[in-house]
Amino acid sequence: MPIIIVGTRGRTVKDGTVGTTTTICSHCRELVPMQPVRHKRYLTLFFVPLIPLEKGRAAMQCPNCKTLFYRREDS
DSSP: OOOOOEEEEEEEEEOTTSOOEEEEOTTTOOEEEEEEEEEEEEEEETTEEEEEOSSOEEEEEOTTTOOEEEOOOOO
């Protein structure tokens, strides 16, 4: 019986449409230039990303500790 491994995985890609912002990271407490990124989820087959499941959420990422800071959604 063959075993097929299917799942989802998040992937962070750089977003070149917005510039960096220098601020203090609330996680590592360092003054760093925050990088604009998009966090996307993919359907994977044998750990290889195949199909994007969503457009991607805009976020800022600390280059020091790699923590993602998502923009608040307006309700």
